Amino acid sequence: MADPAVRKPLSRRDQRLDVFRGLALITIFITHSPPNVFEGLTIRNFGFSDAAEGFVLMSGISAGLAYSPGLRERGASAWQTTLRIWARARTLYFTHLLITVVALLIAATFAAVFAAPELLHKHGIDLMFEAPGQFLLAVPLLSHQLGYINILPLYIALLLVTPALIAAGVRRPAWLLAGSVALWALAGHWRVNIPDWPSEGGWFLNPFCWQLLFVVGLLTGIAMRAKTGPWGHLRWLRWVGLFGLVLALAWREWDWLGASGNHLLWLGHEAGLSSLLTSFNKTHIAVPRLLHAFALFAVVAGFPVFKRLCEQRGAAPIALLGRQALPVFALSTLLGYTVQGVKTITPGGLVLDTLLIGAGVALLLGFAAAKEARATRTAPRPVPADPEPVRAAG
DSSP, X not given: OOOHHHHSOOOOOOHHHHHHXXXXXXXXXXXXXXXXXXXXXXXXXXXXXXXXXXHHHHHHHHHHHHHTGGGSSOSHHHHHHHHHHHHHHHHHHHHHHHHHHHHHHHHHHHHHHSSOGGGGGSTTTTHHHHOHHHHHHHTTTTSSOOTTOOHHHHHXXXXXXXXXXXXXXXHOHHHHHHHHHHHHHHHHHHTOOOBOSSSSSBOSSOHHHHHHXXXXXXXXXXXXXXXXXXXGGGTTHHHHHHHHHHHHHHHHHOHHHHHHHHHHHHHHHHTTOOHHHXXXXXXXXXXXXXXXXXXXXXXXXXXXXXXXXXXXXGGHHHHHHHHTHHHHHHHHHHHHHHHHHHHHHOOOOHHHHHHHHHHHHHHHHHHHHHHHHHHHHHSOOOOOOOOOOOOOOO
16 A cells, blocks of 8 residues: 555645745835835835845745755755755856846946946946956955845855754754854944955945844744744734834834934944944844844734735735746846936836836746746656555455
């Protein structure tokens, strides 16, 4: 008789991860195409964090779900999973270089063809003219990253240590979380970062700080894969998260509350508190941004209504974007540079912005659909199981 475990169906994929990752990608495209009238509708205008925090947290969840089974045991399986993770990091590295080169070509095209050289003097591209040799060396070393093309280097750095993080997470999750919080606090307070070169400063998204979001997502994905969470007795956190989101919205929308809150943060700074507590710094992901991202996560993961909404047929196109996150992000970045170039030629307005953003989202959807269709056609077909032998009667 066939093994019952073979007959057991796999659990359904949680659509929330795909849908909200797709929403994050759309938001990133809009905010990477400034100026446009739709920027005011994105999440950063209703709280303290933006799509980048959500994208990194969801990347951690995906990594925990995908890779934790292979790293639960030591040996060949763990090594093969480690190689898979590092292969993914390699793919991201070459994708980042490709995006950078095409972004430079887009900027050069607008300068040469449309007499609009503005893009050549934005986003760190001007270093190419000031120090071309250093620029050509710094870009592949990831020590110089163009504006709006800096989230993949962060993800590459995180993936390189993901095998060790998962190994710790499946055995000592509390220790991993405590170490992650300590690293975030120390690096954020003392401004420890991977240095830029040849420019001064460090990476725009400090990996030593942003790893906390990734680790929280990673632990969530590990727990989800092991059917142990992530909520259980912590369901009350969704109400805390909802309160945090309402407070952040009121802070942004009510001038008197925002002014009072900002004054309190200033007083804390004057009293000697770390800027990690008293600012909205994105590079080191200060506390207000971090708490807002966690509040949003608690609400989305904690209230069942979001799960039901994400399972509706109307959410399927957005989920499609989320399933093809890397190619969609790459294309959206290049489309964002293109929109910026168009806006240097003509300022436009509501009509032009609607056409540009609408056409961009349509292209992203078509591209994601084509990638998924191709993956479906090239996927190996499962080998059918041998039928059970027919037993003779008697």
